[in-house]
Amino acid sequence: GRKMSQRPDTKARKIMSDEGLCVNTKKTAGHVPGHPPSNRYFLRSEMGCLGVHFPPLTGIDYCTSKEIPSGCPEFAISIVNSGCYQDDDDKGEQLIYTGQGGCDLLGNKKQVSDQVMRAGNKALVGNIELGIPIRVVRKNKDAASEYGNIFIYDGLYDVVKYWSEKGVEGFDVFKYLMIRRPEQAELLSKSLAFGGTSAPKNHSIDKDISNGLERIPVSSINRGVSLPLLRYIVEYEFDENMPQPEPRVLPANFKNNPHDYVKELNGGSMPYSKNKNNHFIVDCARAMIFECGPWTGCPDGIHCGYAVSQQGLQWRLEVFKTRFKGWGVRSWDTIPVGSYITTFVGRVHRIEDCDGSKDDTFYFDLGKRTDFGWDNKPIEEGHDMCVLRTSACNLDQETKYYVDGGETGGMSRYINHSCDPNLYVQPVLCDHADVDMPKICLFAAKNIPPFEELTYDYGPQYIRENLDGKCNCGAVGCQAPAE
Template structure:
């Protein structure tokens, strides 16, 4: 059978998030059994002097505590092995193992997905409060602050300096947490033990634990207190961190307001006693590590490194000569790869590409076009091959039959745009700026379309409303994978809302692609369709103003299933061409207008949906509609999805 004439039958319907209801998604059998790297058990050299352990408060013995636990058997999929767990401490039976071995809630949603959703909600609140804080600071700089802005905090009379305006009550991160607490949006407001993910609740103590007052009913089968998580961030000079096995120093006795060194003896109470109880009852502890990071707003990035078992503890003389408690923890096996190894690995890489990078096949795929080199590595193929078939271009090329509209009128701001009430570009975005200036510019939330300042605006290149026009800000690497071809990751921490890269290529009309059947790099510009929720697309916030009423009437006549223009990255493109699909991505697609206001020809920019740690693969949802791709023979084309996430839809199209 000859090639079909309808070009839409030969390419994806839309590379955007479809968000189809679960009951409309076909199920293609159980997920493949996933295996994780076993934890290494390298021994940690430690000296245990003969120091008598201080006696703990009266409590049940470890043997009694263990014998009092209820044991339940959960048959494994192979019918031979079994997993033993403690009692259902939640009482409602909300936590259970799915048939494929993943831990899910009562609705079958993985805890990982729920945690990611909660973190995104926090980032949304946080960026909104960042915007409020930037407005307040702008008023102070311009001398237009109201009395409430300059109100002195209680207990600190007479302090009207500029430093006072950055007091703790103005911290956007604490405001975001307070907002989530008031809205009942915290995922797990109560402390829990075991696999269920949760935050380290105490902002100061390194050991978070469940005490007698809060846990005596829910955890009555255990000896309390019980530790739920610890933070390792270099606070104690006696800590030894070998990643898979650590020596952790107990809490208390150090100078919090001074040089952070030990100034008195520790006691076996609270968190210290909790870790001892965890050891005696074989309860794992969540381990979180803090690392210095100049790109993070707090100058630190924290990684959750999984569950560890306390295998030993003893009293010792610390480096400062005071009694401290030390705990040996070993990482449980069968967990995902240790994130802290990635963080420390990235520290060893300089800003310039070095030839000793393992598998380096190309020092810079962009040939100097970007302001940052983009290396390519391949440790999979033998012999290793570099990416081929692409002529790199950092900007959009325009096909001959495509007419770009004339430049739109701009705002009259000078220097930087700061007042959304007077900036004409801000008025197009719903009378507010879509970005905050923090971390070089971050988009507060996905929108139907973002109007940025353009060539006719009076502001300069440092304007916050030009955030996506500044090129690459993060060191990216194209690397070869075993099952997904080429992929992209970042060597740097990327905060949520930060622009990662634009999708470039040749701007074409969709009708010109009739002869293209094997080009998988077609990105349809469906901005108008997203604004109106056409074709099953997820409708985004649409508090924007289309300046050209005549054009808007023309857009409304567009086909509901086919955008008019697309970006073809088959032969010309940039690093975005190598970014893979994921059903649970860490990037999202945002249409941006800057030089003109024709939404049919909007720029396509990829933004960070989450706080992305170094060396995590960058992905976005291609948004194929299942059974929408038809080959030249008239048969429906099917392609399996290998993203490997808990919510994988099993097929790409």
């Protein structure tokens, strides 16, 4: 890899430092203002600019004798547990941390010499003497981020004791027992282990609520409360006597160039393009997206890059119990802006058959959408091509059908409302031409870091009719905040 001084993030940090743009520049113990536990960072340079952890490479950040009152022992303010030391033992709430030094960090990651009681190692002993907690940041693998990792601030830990012992490679290492302080936000780093064989006390795990129907398992972590009963499906089911949409047929003159026809349906441009990680993402919010697929005779079928919504889940998603809003959904992965997330599925009914006798909490009208795209502009105003397609597709006519995802549905039924959402609704047509019955797909409206709850805007009518005009989303600028 590139030297630290040559990396663009390192250069950016130096520029920001030189121009006085960094914040929290004075070393301090405890939480950093504006950075509570569960905050996520993509780069060490980012943490340095924000005052969370200053060193660009070493794992222990500490106050030297020049930065503290005379006679006070040096003490550490933060550590980054990156998994580089073989002798670490991380159980989440309890961490046995290996001191610094003697490890071939740039080579085989093994201990090659004894550790010495100085610098950060000595400072951690000062934390024991003074009773000062340290910030613990963990590095987690994340293939979608720029450098393959993401850093999560997991809160304050007390350094309880330390000792020296022979490590795995036979060299002397220092060990520090650290215990997480109570009454802090959820420990996000260890959530990645919930898909394994153990869970915290009073929690239960379902490794895949889709029972194998999704291409990537959808896990759930339940805090003593079971998920509502749901017959899981991944495609629409139709009510009895419902008209089935006619399959779309490729015109004969496009037989040798099916993508040209898909481009024509989309107003002259393909709706998806590759990002730097070779993921196909939507280029902008549209009134309707027309996808390629088996109906075109495309040799790639549903695996075509222009058949994104037909390929199923792309991200590791988890259903979890939120604090105030019931069940919610979050991702274990970084999700780039414009990425397909999922489709709202359930049983399709006629609007005229809805008599108001059932709970409509999980109803979704298959009508014209006016959601905001990832550039935060309304579809009708923000994209001229969408205006043309709106007219061509007759999307201004009355809604004919709705989807009920209550008792029969998918993971999408658990995605909550927010007045400041990170997803948006995008109608998609795949293998038929009935614009009254599109797939209701959800796409990322912004870059979404791991463990951030996924949300979309249900609209003012839902807040008015289902929430009695009082919204609990908690977003800044909420449309109707509950008092």
